[in-house]
Amino acid sequence: MFTTKPELGASVTKLVEGVGDAKAPVPATFASKSPRPSAGKMVPSIIGEDLTITGNVTSKGEIQVDGEIQGDIHCNSLLLGDKSQVRGEVVAEEIVVRGRLVGSIKGLRITLQAPSHVEGDIYHQSLAIEPGAYFEGKSRRSDNPLAEMKTPGTNGSASSGSHSAERSPSVSSPSLLPPVAAE
Numbered sequence: 001m002f003t004t005k006p007e008l009g010a011s012v013t014k015l016v017e018g019v020g021d022a023k024a025p026v027p028a029t030f031a032s033k034s035p036r037p038s039a040g041k042m043v044p045s046i047i048g049e050d051l052t053i054t055g056n057v058t059s060k061g062e063i064q065v066d067g068e069i070q071g072d073i074h075c076n077s078l079l080l081g082d083k084s085q086v087r088g089e090v091v092a093e094e095i096v097v098r099g100r101l102v103g104s105i106k107g108l109r110i111t112l113q114a115p116s117h118v119e120g121d122i123y124h125q126s127l128a129i130e131p132g133a134y135f136e137g138k139s140r141r142s143d144n145p146l147a148e149m150k151t152p153g154t155n156g157s158a159s160s161g162s163h164s165a166e167r168s169p170s171v172s173s174p175s176l177l178p179p180v181a182a183e
Contacts, residue, residue, distance in 0.1 A: 042061040042062060043061075044061065044062035044063060044064045044077075044079070045059055045061065045062070045063050045064070046063075046064045046066065047063065047064070047065045047066060047067045047069065047084075048066055048067055049066045049067050049083055050067065051067035051068070052067060052068040052069075052070070053067070053068070053069045053070065053071065054070045054071060055070070055071045056071040056072045056073070056074070056088070057069060057071065057072070057073045057074070057075070058073075058074045058075065059074075059075040059076070060075070060076060061075065061076055061077070062075065062076060062077040062078070062079070063075045063077070063078050063079070064078075064079045064081065065078070065079070065080050065081060065084040065086065065099070066081040066082075066083055066084055066099075067083075067084065067085075068084070068085040068086070069084075069085075069086045069087070069088065070087050070088065071087075071088045072088040072089040072090070072091070072103075073086065073088065073089075073090045073091070073092070074091045074092070075091075075092045076092060076093055076094075077092055077093060077094045077095075078090060078092040078094070078095045078096070078107075079096045079098075080095075080096065080097045080098055080099045080101060080116075081098055081099055082098045082099055082115050083099060084098070084099030084100065084101075085099060085100045085101075086099070086100070086101045086102070086103065087102045087103060088103045089103050089104050089105075089106070090103065090104070090105045090106070090107070091105075091106045091107065091146065092107050093107060093108045093109065093146070094107065094108065094109045094110075095107040095109070095110045095111070096111045096113060097110070097111065097112050097113065097116040097118060097133075098113045098114075098115055098116050099115070099116060099117070100116075100117045100118075101116070101117070101118045101119070101120065102118075102119045102120060103119075103120045104120045104121045104122070104123070104137075105118070105120065105121070105122045105123070105124070106122075106123045106124075106145045106146060107123075107124055107125075107145065107146070108124070108125045108126065108144075108145070108146065109124075109125065109126045110122060110124045110126065110127050110128070111127075111128045111129075111130070112127075112128070112129045112130060112133040112135055113130050113133060114130050114131065114132035114133055115132065115133075116133045116134065116135075117133075117134045118133070118134065118135045118136070118137065119136045119137060120136075120137045121137045121138045121139070121140065122135075122137060122138075122139045122140070123140050123142055123145040124139065124140075124141060124142070124145055125141065125142060125143060125144065125145060127139060127141070
């Protein structure tokens with residue numbers, strides 16, 4: 001009638017119905033959880049506090065940074081934790097910054113939360129800056145900041161492409177003129 005609790009280090013097994021013809025003991029962890037995440041929700045890649053990466057980081061999913069990255073980050077979704085430190089360009093659809101970032105940010109939805117410290121330009125579709133967040137740089141709204149980044153001929157800079165479009169046709173820049181051969 002009464003059962004005893006398992007000891008602290010003892011493994012627990014659970015009978016699962018519908019697995020094969022006989023009821024076989026299956027560890028409780030497998031019975032309660034799916035062995036892999038669903039296609040809609042991926043598990044984030046986590047860069048821990050004790051990890052320093054020198055070089056660029058690229059992912060098709062979500063990245064959570066609690067450590068230090070000296071390089072660019074390109075991903076779908078990015079969370080920079082309280083103790084994170086990033087030096088480089090950040091490009092993602094959704095970006096939440098709580099740590100320190102020195103470099104430009106390009107994203108659709110960007111949030112700078114209270115302990116964040118950002119030094120660099122932000123190119124965004126939507127930007128939220130909470131009280132207590134530090135931001136030094138310029139902010140430029142765009143309908144699609146990620147597409148501007150990928151346009152050829154801008155040398156990876158959205159600002160150089162937008163400045164040339166704003167110039168009047170009568171103004172010419174010496175850097176755009178063909179070189180003159182000396183005789």
